[in-house]
Amino acid sequence: MLTVAYGEATLEQSNVYRWYEMFSEGREDVNDEERAGRPSTSTTDENIDKVKKIVLTNLRITVREVAEDLNISIGPCHSILTNDLGMSRVAAKFVPKLLNFDQKRHRINIAQEMLESVRDDPNVLQRVITGDGSWVYGHDMETKAQSSQWKLPHEPRPKKARQVRSNVKALLTVFFDCRCMVHHEFLPQVSTVNKKYYLQAMRNLRGAIRQKRPDLWKNKHWLLHHDNGPAYTSLLVREYLAKNNTVMVPQSPYSPDMAPCDFLLFPKLKRPMKGRRYATIEEIKTASKRRS
Incomplete structure (x- = not known):
């Protein structure tokens, strides 16, 4: 069912088990650990500006939807949102009444x-x-x-x-x-x-x-x-x-x-x-x- 919904973006079963184990042990970061090699080519000034415009247009859009719009991976897209733009996803706060x-x-x-x-x-x-x-x-x-x-x-x-x-x-x-x-x-x-x-x-x-x-x-x-x-x-x-x-x-x-x-x-x-x-x-x- 996941494969039908997400196609090639679906994690392999072994990776699902690996991430589940890490989250169970207290990990909260969904980004991969930094690795040696070539840096990501998705984190450019152009993509940062595009991500910002997309999110400000629809504050409830998901990371996956932004990544699909820009044709970039979810990890770099999440990094742009949190690290480059300093944004975080929060739930609405309940108040006694919305004041006029x-x-x-x-x-x-x-x-x-x-x-x-x-x-x-x-x-x-x-x-x-x-x-x-x-x-x-x-x-x-x-x-x-x-x-x-x-x-x-x-x-x-x-x-x-x-x-x-x-x-x-x-x-x-x-x-x-x-x-x-x-x-x-x-x-x-x-x-x-x-x-x-x-x-x-x-x-x-x-x-x-x-x-x-x-x-x-x-x-x-x-x-x-x-x-x-x-x-x-x-x-x-x-x-x-x-x-x-x-x-x-x-x-x-x-x-x-x-x-x-x-x-x-x-x-x-x-x-x-x-x-x-x-x-x-x-x-x-x-x-x-x-x-x-």
Whole structure:
């Protein structure tokens, strides 16, 4: 079947076995080792320019297709792409949402405002208290890196069954600053995440700041940064924050890389818990507190 598809370009069976053995032993480079003799005549400035034009026209084209278009071997074509052009083939990265122009502009404006605030006051970030909520599961799947393991050349690759998150879970709401945790709480079992719940969380946060950050509380120097979900931005919560003269740090929508809880705290908290099993809500809470 391979011969029908690739004709003379098909590897002989012995070469297939040889490459399979090398890949099993950890080799990643698909190019042949350098050998003495005449250099390849395919790597010319003309071919490099042609390869670049072809690839930029169709970024999903394969090395084999480029080589066939230029009537050159796959090895030199791959070398042109990686060595001469410095290109690499990567998969698309998943993001929460593809932002439109206005959302991107809003994101830039917020980032510029934050930079200007730091220029005006280099210590401003020490006054920011940031927070968000996230589900913590009784069982969450291991990451690919966590499940990786060493093996000998003759051993088969380890396997694992597809798993799903457990239904046992608890919502953790947490607030922290540059020093440490300021306040955290778990959503009561009979409650839902709504404006009334978050309003009470704001009251609890203010009490924690008064107790744990008296310097910020006394001078009203603390700044609040949180997500812009419906409960967080409800009129009830906004009126409460305005009544207490709470200064807000804006958060760009769909930008987890600008939210410390998303890119720092929650991944660091959940990573050691992945692959473990917690039978009850109380066990989840205990494990979360231990790693907070």
